[in-house]
Amino acid sequence: MTRVTLIKGDGIGPEISESVVKIMKSAGADIEWDIQTAGLDVVEKEGTPLPDRVINSIKQNKVALKAPITTPIGKGFRSVNVQLRKALELYANIRPCKNIPTIKTKFDNVDIVVVRENTEDLYAGIEEKIDDNTAHSIKIITRDASIRIAKYAFDYAVKYDRKEVCVVTKANICKLSDGLFLECAREVAKEYPQVKFREILVDNCCMQLVQNPSQFDVLLLPNLYGDIVSDLTAGLIGGLGVAKSANIGKDCAIFEAVHGSAPDIQGQDKANPMALLLSGVEMLKYIGQSDAAKKIEKALFATLNSGVRTADIGGSAKCSEFTDEIVKNIEKV
Numbered sequence: 076m077t078r079v080t081l082i083k084g085d086g087i088g089p090e091i092s093e094s095v096v097k098i099m100k101s102a103g104a105d106i107e108w109d110i111q112t113a114g115l116d117v118v119e120k121e122g123t124p125l126p127d128r129v130i131n132s133i134k135q136n137k138v139a140l141k142a143p144i145t146t147p148i149g150k151g152f153r154s155v156n157v158q159l160r161k162a163l164e165l166y167a168n169i170r171p172c173k174n175i176p177t178i179k180t181k182f183d184n185v186d187i188v189v190v191r192e193n194t195e196d197l198y199a200g201i202e203e204k205i206d207d208n209t210a211h212s213i214k215i216i217t218r219d220a221s222i223r224i225a226k227y228a229f230d231y232a233v234k235y236d237r238k239e240v241c242v243v244t245k246a247n248i249c250k251l252s253d254g255l256f257l258e259c260a261r262e263v264a265k266e267y268p269q270v271k272f273r274e275i276l277v278d279n280c281c282m283q284l285v286q287n288p289s290q291f292d293v294l295l296l297p298n299l300y301g302d303i304v305s306d307l308t309a310g311l312i313g314g315l316g317v318a319k320s321a322n323i324g325k326d327c328a329i330f331e332a333v334h335g336s337a338p339d340i341q342g343q344d345k346a347n348p349m350a351l352l353l354s355g356v357e358m359l360k361y362i363g364q365s366d367a368a369k370k371i372e373k374a375l376f377a378t379l380n381s382g383v384r385t386a387d388i389g390g391s392a393k394c395s396e397f398t399d400e401i402v403k404n405i406e407k408v
């Protein structure tokens with residue numbers, strides 16, 4: 076039995092977490108959920124959106140499955156997601172984007188892994204209002220964090236037999252900050268002669284991605300570009316409803332969907348649980364429960380194959396119906 080922290084989040088978070096827990100249980104995953112609340116609802120009761128008990132739970136269990144949490148726009152508390160990544164030093168955000176069988180998209184040869192630096196850049200949250208008409212945000216890029224994420228990207232490439240790492244920056248404009256990130260990537264690349272190394276500016280990268288995504292393999296990006304580009308790559312394989320991610324640190328890992336709390340469809344039983352489910356499948360592999368992970372993958376693809384799917388990927392099933400169909404297929408596996 077593995078104890079795993081479960082953060083059900085808000086918006087569509089509770090709906091999709093319920094789905095994933097049900098599916099994992101039916102697949103025989105041997106997990107004891109340590110349920111922790113965080114975010115908007117918690118602020119009112121506990122005075123902070125991220126109480127210490129949440130961080131302590133993850134530190135103790137070393138692994139968490141997390142549904143999305145809303146961040147107030149333009150005001151209010153700092154993102155709980157960003158705070159968690161920082162507090163637990165989850166420095167690598169891994170977002171694999173590969174075509175999913177039966178989900179038809181414009182391209183059928185996408186197989187990209189986004190490796191996003193997860194602890195600094197403009198997400199450091201250092202902002203200052205100078206006067207009513209001027210605001211400053213400070214972009215932090217350090218050598219240590221840049222070397223650490225570049226090494227992660229190259230090690231990942233070696234481990235999973237990927238051919239190329241492409242570093243994505245705007246070093247022509249942010250000459251010092253992105254320049255440092257690029258310089259570190261170049262340094263690390265020299266230690267991995269077996270992996271091809273490429274450099275591209277982020278604007279050109281976006282254009283190339285929507286025209287010819289199969290040219291890319293592993294993308295290495297600072298935090299902000301990684302966030303934006305990984306939504307773009309999610310779009311290439313069927314949208315946010317199917318894009319998985321993992322936040323990896325030295326001691327702990329949090330698995331979560333790429334998408335946010337989707338308040339526009341909250342409470343309507345419309346959300347696609349696949350992104351969180353596939354993140355959960357990666358979590359099961361990470362904690363050594365590959366049998367349950369394989370069962371879920373098989374049942375999920377059988378379900379998609381039979382045409383049962385949620386609206387965001389061209390179907391008409393509700394989240395609960397899609398979930399029940401996967402559970403039925405697990406029983407048949």
Ligand code: NAI
Nearest residue numbers: 143144145146156315316334335336337339340346347387
């Ligand atoms: P979003 O990712 O929540 O939604 C963007 C669009 O995709 C919406 O139209 C939504 O309905 C759709 N969508 C997202 N997930 C879906 C799913 N599973 N099934 C079907 N459709 C889905 O992005 P948005 O609206 O910009 O952000 C909403 C909130 O989420 C914000 O407060 C933001 O800060 C937060 N957020 C949280 C994240 C996290 O917890 N890791 C990540 C990204 C955003």
